[in-house]
Amino acid sequence: MNKKSLQTKEKIEKAMFSLLTTISYDQISVAEIAKEADVSRTAFYRNYDQKDDVLKKFIDEQYQIFIADIEKNKLLTLMEELKTYLSYFKRNPHLMEILLNAGFEGVLLNQQTIYLKKLIQTRHPELQLPDYAYSFQSGGIYMTLVWWVREDHYQTPVDTLVQYIQKHLEFNTK
Template sequence: MFRILEVSMPAAGTDRRVRRTRELLRRALVELILERGYDRITVQHIIDRADVGRSTFYAHYTDKDDLLLGNLEELAAAFEEHLERHFASRAEPNPVLAAFEHADRQRDLYRALAGKRGAEVMRAGLRRRLKEVVARRVPEFLPHRDGAVPVEVTAEFLLTSLLGLLMWWLDNDLPYTAEEMADMYMRLVVPGVQAAYGI
């Protein structure tokens, strides 16, 4: 996803500069989205706000959509961490809570992305990143039985319903808490999955 410019410097210095530059660009993007709306922002606006050069921007990202998708990594990482804990020990009570908690913490950003193009990029990016996590983890807890729903169908159902519910929640100004949404999602999907697999 990120295009990092290869430079012949010590790794530690490069890493620190790369992190700093990406943080400046991300912060500029979020500020501009909240001020102008995603559709009205250009790369020039972003680099002016971040005070970096055009070549520096393109050394890290291909365009503003790529920069936006970088902001979704936090959600994907938190979601994956919750899933890992849930499936490893069942200590994590609700594996989708991370998705709702992240959206709750970033509600202004998500609302600012309600414009057509921003929403499309956000949905596509969330879907792609979370699909990797779901596709990897869901097959591990579903038994292989003759006549059962194919695992890839179940994974697609779980992902589509999660993203749909998440977007509905954001579009309706978060009428329930993150915990309530995660709980309702699980109450809706778990009985169906258990019935489909006889578990």
């Protein structure tokens, strides 16, 4: 991808999140995103098919950053990886608030479930979880994250959350 295209994508992404702080997602149009990003609608459509793609691409990129962080720090256990995952949101507190307030609960849960399954299958194949278990585990982790953001406002330490999740979400390691 060339530098100009990358800059355009970054401008569009920033514009989308800027708009989400004041306008509901349903009310945001591609034209408004393009205007806020100071790019043409043609430039938007050169990079994305629709506004949903901006969010999906952003989540994808964040997952890649998460995986790179895991590999860079040579994390070996799922709980260490979970700690890194939750710490990301603590370092970026407004991100999850914006996404939740925009009504992306279902999208976020679905994406997290996809990534959790991929993470476990590639980094912890010994767990051999049935498909329904990924949904169950992801749901527990996700709802803990939502509670932490909306109700607790990141007050509970990450280690406390990870210990609770480890205790209550049994990953079959036998």
